[in-house]
Amino acid sequence: MSDRIAVPRVVVPRVVVPRVAVLWCPHWPVVVAGAVAAEPVMVLHANRVIAHSLAAAADGVAVGQRRREAQARCPLVRIEQYDAARDARAFERVVQAVATNVPRVEVTEPGTLLFLARGPSRYFGGDAAMAATITRIANEAAGLAAEASFGLGIADGRFAAGVAARRAARSGEPMVIAAGHKAAADFLAPLPVRMLTVVAGVPTEFVQLLGRLGVHHLGSLAALPAQDVAARFGPLGTFTHRIASGGDDRLPGTHDPPAGLAVQRIFEQPVHHSDVLVFVARQLAQELVDQLAADGRVCTRLIVAAETEHGEKSERVWYRSNGLSAAAMVERVRWQLEAWAQHETLTAGVTLLRLDPVEVRSDDGVQLGLWGGRTQADEWAMRAVARMVAIAGEQQVLVPAVQGGRHPHETFTWVSAVTTDLLEPDERLAVNTAPWPGRLPSPSPAIVHTNPQAITVTDATGCAVRVTGRGFVSAPPTAVGLAAQNETVQAWAGPWPVEERWWDLTRSRRMARFQVLTHSGRLLLLAVERGQWWLAAEYA
Amino acid sequence: MAVALHATTNHATTSRATTSLAELAERGVLSGVVARERTLAVLPAFEPLLPGAVLQRGSVVACEGSAAASLALALAAKPSQEGAWVAVAGFPDIGLAAAAEIGVVLARLVMVTEPTANPTASFNDATWADVLAAMIDGFDVLLLGPGTLRVRTNTARRLVARAQARGAVIITVGANAAFAGDLRFEVTQTSWQGLGDGHGVAHGRCARVQLTGRRVPRPRNTELWLPAASGQIEAVVEPRPLTERVALCPTG
Numbered sequence: 001m002s003d004r005i006a007v008p009r010v011v012v013p014r015v016v017v018p019r020v021a022v023l024w025c026p027h028w029p030v031v032v033a034g035a036v037a038a039e040p041v042m043v044l045h046a047n048r049v050i051a052h053s054l055a056a057a058a059d060g061v062a063v064g065q066r067r068r069e070a071q072a073r074c075p076l077v078r079i080e081q082y083d084a085a086r087d088a089r090a091f092e093r094v095v096q097a098v099a100t101n102v103p104r105v106e107v108t109e110p111g112t113l114l115f116l117a118r119g120p121s122r123y124f125g126g127d128a129a130m131a132a133t134i135t136r137i138a139n140e141a142a143g144l145a146a147e148a149s150f151g152l153g154i155a156d157g158r159f160a161a162g163v164a165a166r167r168a169a170r171s172g173e174p175m176v177i178a179a180g181h182k183a184a185a186d187f188l189a190p191l192p193v194r195m196l197t198v199v200a201g202v203p204t205e206f207v208q209l210l211g212r213l214g215v216h217h218l219g220s221l222a223a224l225p226a227q228d229v230a231a232r233f234g235p236l237g238t239f240t241h242r243i244a245s246g247g248d249d250r251l252p253g254t255h256d257p258p259a260g261l262a263v264q265r266i267f268e269q270p271v272h273h274s275d276v277l278v279f280v281a282r283q284l285a286q287e288l289v290d291q292l293a294a295d296g297r298v299c300t301r302l303i304v305a306a307e308t309e310h311g312e313k314s315e316r317v318w319y320r321s322n323g324l325s326a327a328a329m330v331e332r333v334r335w336q337l338e339a340w341a342q343h344e345t346l347t348a349g350v351t352l353l354r355l356d357p358v359e360v361r362s363d364d365g366v367q368l369g370l371w372g373g374r375t376q377a378d379e380w381a382m383r384a385v386a387r388m389v390a391i392a393g394e395q396q397v398l399v400p401a402v403q404g405g406r407h408p409h410e411t412f413t414w415v416s417a418v419t420t421d422l423l424e425p426d427e428r429l430a431v432n433t434a435p436w437p438g439r440l441p442s443p444s445p446a447i448v449h450t451n452p453q454a455i456t457v458t459d460a461t462g463c464a465v466r467v468t469g470r471g472f473v474s475a476p477p478t479a480v481g482l483a484a485q486n487e488t489v490q491a492w493a494g495p496w497p498v499e500e501r502w503w504d505l506t507r508s509r510r511m512a513r514f515q516v517l518t519h520s521g522r523l524l525l526l527a528v529e530r531g532q533w534w535l536a537a538e539y540a
Numbered sequence: 541m542a543v544a545l546h547a548t549t550n551h552a553t554t555s556r557a558t559t560s561l562a563e564l565a566e567r568g569v570l571s572g573v574v575a576r577e578r579t580l581a582v583l584p585a586f587e588p589l590l591p592g593a594v595l596q597r598g599s600v601v602a603c604e605g606s607a608a609a610s611l612a613l614a615l616a617a618k619p620s621q622e623g624a625w626v627a628v629a630g631f632p633d634i635g636l637a638a639a640a641e642i643g644v645v646l647a648r649l650v651m652v653t654e655p656t657a658n659p660t661a662s663f664n665d666a667t668w669a670d671v672l673a674a675m676i677d678g679f680d681v682l683l684l685g686p687g688t689l690r691v692r693t694n695t696a697r698r699l700v701a702r703a704q705a706r707g708a709v710i711i712t713v714g715a716n717a718a719f720a721g722d723l724r725f726e727v728t729q730t731s732w733q734g735l736g737d738g739h740g741v742a743h744g745r746c747a748r749v750q751l752t753g754r755r756v757p758r759p760r761n762t763e764l765w766l767p768a769a770s771g772q773i774e775a776v777v778e779p780r781p782l783t784e785r786v787a788l789c790p791t792g
Contacts, residue, residue, distance in 0.1 A: 391667065397651075399649065400651075443743070448633055525730050540608060540609040
């Protein structure tokens, strides 16, 4: 008879924040590049510094600078190009050494790995003892000196542990944060919000916005009411609020998926080339991502397993907090296979490749942009460019850039694809709207000879046609002598004289251009300089 | 999924695996990039000429004749504008200004050239095979220039099979016997407008284009402005005698 309405009990799952150890090496690409302690070295990706040695940092080189800016600060710096596969191969040694002492090692990216700390701590006799042992093992495996060494941080939650690892790398001593949610929050509170970008990969714009709103420390972010942060910033706000207050970066909706999502391929004929495996991995990854995307989910932790005919196995857990795209999966497969082939002598070809998603969560809007932004086509093209650079060399893979000039070969130039950011072409292709006096009108020739061919141009009497200093033609051209054959002239126009850099004795040029239409229908662009005729371009 | 696994375990070797992938993609079993829309759009001028008014992904198109380069760029223009990436191989003399005028988006154009400084270091068949395979994996349109004539017929056949599985369109500039074309465009006759006897400037080209090929029962002919005076690639609306020339004031 009571008027109380039975309210269905909402079961809120208690989120257990795991105790995690993170092992992190500062500037791992530089370590792989083999920097000696006092040598300034920096590693570039898309023309920006992504890692540098301590000596370079002393001269003012910082992550995120452009190449020129960094070189201006430290002219002696040695430049290395970023190569994720090389970094991953080198990191495999460390992963193997740690994995012999600790179960279930997850590789986040080359230079960072994490594992659950509770079991190993008990085995080694406490967090501090375990941290010291693992750090020593990792440093020995990587062959690192004490001053540039791995940092190991242990805390509740991945974010706090990651921050602790960075602190530890700087101090040289492992850093152990006491167990419990409260201790992690207290540790994080005085740290700047910039840590969100550095450790958790939160977009810089968001962190700058926090700064403008007066939220400078993780503690002040955590002190805000969670609902208000969610209302103002959406999922990203919820996420940052949770990790800033000592929570795990694993979303509450994350769960272990039912078995059967794994995709695999069995090769009846063992495969000996990693290219083939990567090609297959790409199809598997796409299949997996599509399967998950159909339910609006994304994989955050993936087991990649490969097995040879003789039973040799390679199995790695890969983790990425904001979800693994198909391209990211393929990249990790490639890292793993290359490292495997390098560090172990395999006796047989690979017969099995399996991708097993062991942790999925709902996709909360890291979708590809509908307008602008990266598309899947961009992503695949980036991979292909990296692959082509590996095969052909970086001077052989080129992209266009605006240069400007009077001649067809001068309006655009080619630059190496690795020195520019392919997805931000505005800089290299910013069209200068100012006119170039002396430029030929469009249409432009579709074939521009990089090495112009010497030719002869004759008049009706068979004498070479000359152009006087005042721009007069000695006689109308009637025949063009190309390397292959002679062609008679049907129509022509010119001369269009050009005088370049007349103030510079060594680089000054005087030339005249002609358009010549031959009887076979070819329209040629000819240039005459000091009495010599050249075939400059062809309107093919 | 079960179908895909079953089918691929039956086809063990990689070359057979790729052909089976093509079959699977056609039956719609494979999803994603492999079997995404199997066509690429073309500029309106080409629509009446092509079967279905589109380029089939995985096809090989040969462009021959005196306007082959412009024709190849014009075919690549529309896909490029719609977000496709264009790769150029063995064609270091490609005119970028012309490509931009025809409508190819230079932001999504990548070229691989052979080392020029040292002629002995030029690519052999195996290097081209690796480079082109990487291109086919990541790009939607490939423009192959005369540098790729060194690719052998067997290699080319494997690459074409890969392009069919992956859905890339291969366009060859000039005759390339190794890459047997599904479609063959040939520019049979051209006439330039605007060029006089010692005066004027070329501003437009009327080209007669013939299309032959496997899916084209009898040769199709059309006349295109390649390009028109406006810079666009257009169909010639009222065919005029090819010999007529537009008189122009001398530009001096």
